[in-house]
Amino acid sequence: MTRRPAAAQTALGPMMIAAAEQYEPPGRRLIDDGLAIGLLPVSLRAAVRACRWPAVRRWMIAASDKRAPGIWGAVLCRKRYADDQATEAFQAGITQVVVLGAGLDTRACRLTPSGGRAYELDLPANVEDKRQRLQTLSGAVPEHVRLIGVDFEIDDLGGVLAEHGFQTGRPVVFVWEAVTQYLTEEGVRATLAFLSQAAAGSRLLFTYVLRDFLDGGGHGATALYEEFVVKRRLWRFGLAPGEVSGLLASYGWVEREQVGAAEYQARYLEPAGRELPVSDLERFVYAEKR
Template sequence: MTRRPAAAQTALGPMVIAAVEQYEPPGRRLIEDGLAAGLLPVAARAAVRACRWKAVRAWMAGASDRRAPGVWGGVLCRKRYADDKVAEAFGAGIEQLVVLGAGLDTRACRLTPPGGRAYELDLPVNVAGKRQGLRALPGGVPERVRLIEVDFETAELADVLTTALAVHGFEADRPAVFVWEAVTQYLSDEAVHAALAFLSRAAPGSRLLFTYVLADFLHSGGHGAAALHEEFVTKRRVWRFGLAPDEVGALLGRYGWIEREQVGSAEYRHRYLAPAGELAGRELTVSDLERFVEAVKP
């Protein structure tokens, strides 16, 4: 059996969280994802099914928080934010979605409207697993979604991505919404800049959504997340790239993008979880290690 690269092994956890969330009552649910459980391995699906009982859901989320405070809530909030922003882009007339490092995420299948087109790019092992999982679900791989194999550490990545998308019908002269969720921390500095060089070619009117991990956490830990630092930075050494919030605007500017907003734990709590937020006081701890950025191409 081919050994999965370290970065490819991280696709499962967020989708388990998304699948468990579907057992929350509709008025308390942060995301709607009826496909998530169907893409999980058999053992993970069994664990998710046990979460139909509220006590089991609470135990699972609590166990996650004891090991990595706020990661469970942070995954849910970031996925909700990305869903909202992609739906907003489609509503504004953008008809192309490009997901860089899609993993098992189902956003392209769920949100791409009739007449739209979505392109998911990921490591070959992830694409193969995603394709197999979707084929087993009713409807199979949606006709409007293209699954494309690519290695984000490839030299000349900008050209590789441009060519791969063109082969599958992407129209480079038309705006698109690009989603780069929970990927940058796994890449080298060179790979991040190569991806941004590709994104610099996006048509005017395009939108970019991407997450990053705080650089100070990678350098020295803290933020109440010693276990995460030990596993991902010290032991496995798979989290390599980070930023400080005030570095984002200049970085994007080098590649022709304008930062529109950044959100993190405070904004998520205000929009979704606070008494005045959408879920009217749902109690979830949200980590401040990761931030989501929205940018526009003028």
């Protein structure tokens, strides 16, 4: 498969967590994603299948959290939140979804309503890799999904989407999960400038990493800080929670909700009877277009 740059290779970890979650009993499972394991490399599938044994799942969670406390729970909960919010948007009548930086995520394949259209934008190497994995898994990319290679730092996202049939005059739900930290501020603002053109009633779901973590670590995640911020310099953009509303307003969006570790515990983990730590390094935002 196509060799992928460093930032693109980070797609495997979250999907491995999603795939392992499928071995939790239905009443405790946070997300339902039967496609996840099939998109993983063969070398990782055996490790995931071993998670059918609870002791192995517990060991993998502990190993993950040793490197970055609460990261396993944070990935599961943010995916659940995005699934819930995207589903709510579809139930409200929105039939277009644009996934910005889709990686190997399966949301567009799983949740897009009948008659809807999904557009997945990612680095060209990621797109080609995913196209090959979907073809191997299912024989073809689903008809309602368009896989589009872009560079968020330089490409005209509106022009690229228009070439693939995106209808700018209709509301859309944008999902921008675990991407902004990999961009420069200029790249984030360029994407927001594109999003400012969305039709009224559109919805935006995006995550961001806390600025104070990028500025000096902390939050009990020294290893994560050293790897992603200091050594590999992959994480470059962050926000403080109080900055979000003003940033969005300048591009025509209204912040409706921010969620993080505390909300995830109350909404998802406690009702499922799960005792799972959740990192507070990242927050999810739901906004609507004026």
